[in-house]
Amino acid sequence: MLLEEVELIFVLSVLLLSGYALGILAKRARLPEITGYIAAGIVLKQAIFWLGLMSDIKFTKLFSRDLIPINHLALALIAFAVCRGLRLEQMKQLGKGIICIASVQAIVTFVAVTIGVAVIGSYANLGGAPAGSFMNVLPLAIVFGGIATATAPAATVAVIRELRAKGPFTTTLLATVAMDDAIALLIFAFGITIAESLLTMGVATAGYGASRLWLRPLVEVVGSLCLGLLVGIAHHFVGAKVVGKVEMMTASLGIITFTSGLSMLLGLSPLLTIMAAGFVLANISRRNQRIFASIEGVQGPVFVIFFTLAGTQLHLENLFTCGIIGASFLVFRLLGKVGGARLGASIAHVKGPARRYLGLALLPQAGVAIGLMLVAQENPYLFAYRYVLVDVVLASVALNELIGPPFAAYALRRSGEAGLSRKTETSKTLGASEERYDS
Amino acid sequence: MIPEGADLVFLVGLILTVAFIGGRLSNRVRLPEVTGYIFVGILLKLFLDLLGLIKHQRLELLLGEHLGQVPQITLALIAFIIGGSLPIGRLKRLGRGIAWIGMMEGFGAFFCVTLLTFVVAPHVWAVPPIEGISPIKSVFAFALLLGALSAATAPAATVAVIRELRARGDVTTTLLGVVGFDDAVALFIFTFASATASGLLTIGAQVGSSLYETVALPLIEIVGAALLGIGMGFVAHFGSRFFRTKRETTVGALGFVLLSGGIAIGLGVSPLFTNMFVGFTLINLSPRNIRIFRSLGDIDAPIYAMFFTLAGTHLEFSNLGMLGALGGIYIVARFAGKLFGVRIGARLGRAPPTVRKYLGFGLLPQAGVAIGLVLVAKANPAFASFAPMLTNIILGTVAVNELVGPPCTAYALRKAGEVAGEKPPANSS
Numbered sequence: 001m002l003l004e005e006v007e008l009i010f011v012l013s014v015l016l017l018s019g020y021a022l023g024i025l026a027k028r029a030r031l032p033e034i035t036g037y038i039a040a041g042i043v044l045k046q047a048i049f050w051l052g053l054m055s056d057i058k059f060t061k062l063f064s065r066d067l068i069p070i071n072h073l074a075l076a077l078i079a080f081a082v083c084r085g086l087r088l089e090q091m092k093q094l095g096k097g098i099i100c101i102a103s104v105q106a107i108v109t110f111v112a113v114t115i116g117v118a119v120i121g122s123y124a125n126l127g128g129a130p131a132g133s134f135m136n137v138l139p140l141a142i143v144f145g146g147i148a149t150a151t152a153p154a155a156t157v158a159v160i161r162e163l164r165a166k167g168p169f170t171t172t173l174l175a176t177v178a179m180d181d182a183i184a185l186l187i188f189a190f191g192i193t194i195a196e197s198l199l200t201m202g203v204a205t206a207g208y209g210a211s212r213l214w215l216r217p218l219v220e221v222v223g224s225l226c227l228g229l230l231v232g233i234a235h236h237f238v239g240a241k242v243v244g245k246v247e248m249m250t251a252s253l254g255i256i257t258f259t260s261g262l263s264m265l266l267g268l269s270p271l272l273t274i275m276a277a278g279f280v281l282a283n284i285s286r287r288n289q290r291i292f293a294s295i296e297g298v299q300g301p302v303f304v305i306f307f308t309l310a311g312t313q314l315h316l317e318n319l320f321t322c323g324i325i326g327a328s329f330l331v332f333r334l335l336g337k338v339g340g341a342r343l344g345a346s347i348a349h350v351k352g353p354a355r356r357y358l359g360l361a362l363l364p365q366a367g368v369a370i371g372l373m374l375v376a377q378e379n380p381y382l383f384a385y386r387y388v389l390v391d392v393v394l395a396s397v398a399l400n401e402l403i404g405p406p407f408a409a410y411a412l413r414r415s416g417e418a419g420l421s422r423k424t425e426t427s428k429t430l431g432a433s434e435e436r437y438d439s
Numbered sequence: 440m441i442p443e444g445a446d447l448v449f450l451v452g453l454i455l456t457v458a459f460i461g462g463r464l465s466n467r468v469r470l471p472e473v474t475g476y477i478f479v480g481i482l483l484k485l486f487l488d489l490l491g492l493i494k495h496q497r498l499e500l501l502l503g504e505h506l507g508q509v510p511q512i513t514l515a516l517i518a519f520i521i522g523g524s525l526p527i528g529r530l531k532r533l534g535r536g537i538a539w540i541g542m543m544e545g546f547g548a549f550f551c552v553t554l555l556t557f558v559v560a561p562h563v564w565a566v567p568p569i570e571g572i573s574p575i576k577s578v579f580a581f582a583l584l585l586g587a588l589s590a591a592t593a594p595a596a597t598v599a600v601i602r603e604l605r606a607r608g609d610v611t612t613t614l615l616g617v618v619g620f621d622d623a624v625a626l627f628i629f630t631f632a633s634a635t636a637s638g639l640l641t642i643g644a645q646v647g648s649s650l651y652e653t654v655a656l657p658l659i660e661i662v663g664a665a666l667l668g669i670g671m672g673f674v675a676h677f678g679s680r681f682f683r684t685k686r687e688t689t690v691g692a693l694g695f696v697l698l699s700g701g702i703a704i705g706l707g708v709s710p711l712f713t714n715m716f717v718g719f720t721l722i723n724l725s726p727r728n729i730r731i732f733r734s735l736g737d738i739d740a741p742i743y744a745m746f747f748t749l750a751g752t753h754l755e756f757s758n759l760g761m762l763g764a765l766g767g768i769y770i771v772a773r774f775a776g777k778l779f780g781v782r783i784g785a786r787l788g789r790a791p792p793t794v795r796k797y798l799g800f801g802l803l804p805q806a807g808v809a810i811g812l813v814l815v816a817k818a819n820p821a822f823a824s825f826a827p828m829l830t831n832i833i834l835g836t837v838a839v840n841e842l843v844g845p846p847c848t849a850y851a852l853r854k855a856g857e858v859a860g861e862k863p864p865a866n867s868s
Contacts, residue, residue: 008508009515010701016694024681066505068444069451238459246740247462253741254455261449264442297737300686301693378442 019308041311074306076260083278084292101344108340114145116332139195146188155364167417189272228276248294353415361411364404458744471845480751513746515700522718536790537616545590545624547780553586555772580636587632589773591625596804608857663708668716688734754838800851804844
């Protein structure tokens, strides 16, 4: 056991460098960097076990136990960063139509996947977890529904750049993917709260009335929002006092981490809390964009470690036992995105290409989906389902990253907006989100 | 159900937040941020103990074990930055001074502390007698060890103050070189003193029994670190060709620094020297590599803030009362030894006059290296009788030196007129 005595510092460096190296390779192969990070994690784990470099116990201690805080930190940073663009003022400019399309397609996708997976899941193999009735599978299905709404801005932006597309369809697409992550996180945070309480009820039913069933998630959601509101206001006042970027970074990172920890200790949802804080922050004042900018530097290394670490935690041995549930996830997500975009467009009385093709351009999935999968996997209530979760989401990300961009390109070509732009306007609309977490 | 590690995340957030507050406060009173961080760290520990939010045992575990990696990571970064601030061009002019001063201030502190302790210690503290060993011998052994521990300085606090003040100039460069170099000196002195003291306390052993242990071991540790560091420097230099964007540079640089530190720990050579040589090699292979050091500037502030605040939570003040006379002697003798050592070294090394005058004030901070060495001494059964006293003196004076040292460093840099945006005081030169 060559590496039996290594310390965490060594593990961190290996995660950083291997993730980083394969990330570059992935970029050369025109895949998202994050694919490279995860691949690096998978290779790393296999290498350690095949070469017998480390005992099982040591591996679990270093990779699972000691590095848990990095997971919480990375998710908190993701949740915080997606709020950067959620400015009501800016959304108003985009017009009601776009907002309507973006939210309707997300909700429809959520509903479609939740129901679809719950129905099919009652008959399918769940990777060792007890299958069963519709109600038993519902919590898992809700979590899947939340994850299904997420899209990957980076892949979409890359296609738009490549095709030099410009026009109303392109704008709608960009706005939708920019909002999608935030909506996905929001739906997921609600969803997992409900799923948790459904599962607790399943364990200890009888005795408790239906009122109890809704009380816990209600308390959790309202509590998270209130805490987030307070923290957001406090953060705003702290931010207003700070001049230096370096100082701001320490302060912001401290407040975000503190909030995440406090929220967890209070039994609330850290994702919801931080998003509420970020939303408040983004809308109180434009100057607060400085706060979002200050933590960009740290995000790079944290995300590389986070996703490479995720790769080492994957259980690939069950990859093909969950085929049916995985397939239904993919199909219902596709149907949800396409149908939802249509429904949203007709509600908002938007005609033309947005109605017909937008859904097809929303398929790519990457960082946020995987991040959410990791939260769900770590959740003690969902422990029995952790293999299904990992396998389905990974398969979906892999497949959608491959076929998503060609579909998006097809949609853009059909919309007739390809090649209309000399320069891309993507950076303006999407802000810094592209460099954010899943380029 | 509360997710695993929630309290750790909470604690990290708390530490960063209070660090920010401490930094602000110290700005108000014009003290270096480091002092503020350490100060709020002390308060934080008091409050946490008092309020009992986290159970005492759990808190110790979180601070000691889970966050125990923070110092390693920070020191690796600090050493890397020190190495990177010593391009050969500047060393040609100041290198002689750095070498002489580093040696003289280390030995100066060693001699002063040993001598004074040897003279005074028997009057203020009954050094526990050891059967079959004359008391004078055991007092001398104690004095030798304490003297050896006084040579070390703390690079982290020094680098943090220099960065905060954006100081540049001869004193700054010499200071960086000296704090890097004197850890090597301290290691040598300590190994020598420890072997001698051990010989004094062992019946029938000849003094300086093992040449291998006194000279070869530290030499291997330092030369090994140098070789590893230079090798990793080359690897990092070629690896850095792939760094395209700034973000990639940050990730890659952090990876290489941690990797060098990790390998060094694994091989049992000093991670500090290793990373100094990595930085030194990189900056001297190509001046363009400065971007690697700059890219770390984007992320290191929270790490430092955490490191120093965490250091504050570890400081022991219950020892201070007990320290009394011996601690006082140690602090005063160490300071005097460093000041005189700098003066002599600066003359021998023909350093600029500002260096001779002010550098000594920058050498007070003492932390990790000294604590590390005292733990080594503690592990030696020959010193069992006075090891607790030794530990208490070091832990107690580390608290004092870490709080008082950074303002003194800032004073030295200001007086030397090397602080960005500040005119040199009229009486300088």
